[in-house]
Amino acid sequence: MKNFVSLERVGQRFGSGRSAFVALRDIDLSIAQGEFVTLIGHSGCGKSTLLNLIAGLVPASEGVLLCAGREIRGPGPDRAVVFQNHCLLPWLTCMENVHLAVKRVFGATEGARNLEERSAAALRLVGMSHAAHKYPREISGGMKQRVGIARALSIEPKVLLMDEPFGALDSLTRAHLQDALQGIVAATGTTTIMVTHDIDEAVLLSDRIVMLGKGPAATIARILPTGLARPRRRNTLACDARYLACRAAVMDFLHGSHDEFQLEPTAA
Ligand SMILES: Nc1ncnc2c1ncn2[C@@H]1O[C@H](COP(=O)(O)OP(=O)(O)OP(=O)(O)O)[C@@H](O)[C@H]1O
Structure with missing residues (x-):
């Protein structure tokens, strides 16, 4: 697989002068087409900042970011973002929310019928056709997140960027959506960074787990290829030695030397 997203010596500084804050430094990362990569690390280490740089929402202070061989200079339809909160427009139905994105990207080159079929296909992909004409207030959090993913995928992005997309959901809904996402990514071959x-979640979904060290001036501490065959089923993985080893490696990275959160001894 060839490199598709590539980050070379990327750094990010917020502010200037004495109040400048260096969030990221020396980030080198190459992601292959169709690869699923997760970013993991302690709170505030710069995961969202890195995702936002790839999305083009924030210009990098240092380094070069490339997507499909072209420099990332701002947001574009080749990269779609799904945030933790669905960000659906409340006055539009699920279908209309998706259609808005479809029209923006394909409206100049395709007829109305094609655009409608694209919107319907995206909702089908996430199993939300039945709620096409409902408003966001009429559906659950998990369903809203599905529609958000449909909207992102409807523009056929080269790269799907997801910032804790299931973070606000209960564990059962989260598991359902993880399984759905695995199926969607397998069907579409979309390069995904989450x-x-x-x-x-990181071990279940990823081809590689990128562990960011602590900030400020965080950089990549370790990259772990999971090496697990696909399709992956959570029930069988639970006793898979490779899965458990990956889990232990990430756990060790996150908690091994994290002594500031150790429980204080309780008074006798
Ligand atoms: N616009 C900004 N201006 C100044 N500092 C910022 C800005 N955006 C992020 N930061 C800082 O950069 C660091 C990284 O933030 P970021 O949100 O990327 O971390 P994160 O790893 O995604 O955190 P979390 O896991 O808690 O969501 C933090 O210290 C944050 O305060």
């Missing part, structure tokens, strides 16, 4: 705090 921020998560959830170790099991």
Whole structure:
């Protein structure tokens, strides 16, 4: 697989002068087409900042970011972002929310019928056709997140960027959506970069787990290829030696030397 997203010596500084804050430094990362990469690390280490740089939402202070051989200079339809909160427009139905994105990207080159079929296909992909004409207030959090993913995928992005997309959901809904996402990514071959705090989610979904060290001036501490065959089923993985080893490695990275959060002894 050839490199598709590539980050060379990327750094990010916020502010200037004495109040400048260096969030990231010396980030080198190459992601292959179709690869699923998760970013994991302690709170505040710069995961969202890195994702935002790839999304083009924030210009990098240092280094070069490339997507499909072109420099990332701002947001573009080749990269779609899904945030923790669905960000659906409340006055539009699920279908209309998706259609808005489809029209923006394909409206100049395709007819109305094609655009409608694209929107319907995206909702089908996430199993939300039945709620196409409902408003966001009429559906659950997990369903809203599905529609958010449909909207992101409807523009056929080269790269899907997800910032804790399931972070606000209960564990059962989260598991369902993780399984759905695995199926969608397998079907579409979309290169995916996802921020998560959830170790099991990272191991279950990823080809590689990128562990960011602590900030400020965080950089990549370790990259762990999971090496697990696909499709992956959570029930069988639970006793898979490779899965458990990956889980332990990430756990060790996150908690091994993290002594500031150790419980204080209780008074006798
Ligand atoms: N616009 C900004 N201006 C100044 N500092 C910022 C800005 N955005 C992020 N930061 C700082 O950069 C660091 C990294 O923030 P970021 O949100 O990327 O971390 P994170 O790893 O995603 O955190 P979390 O896991 O808690 O969501 C933090 O110290 C944050 O305060």
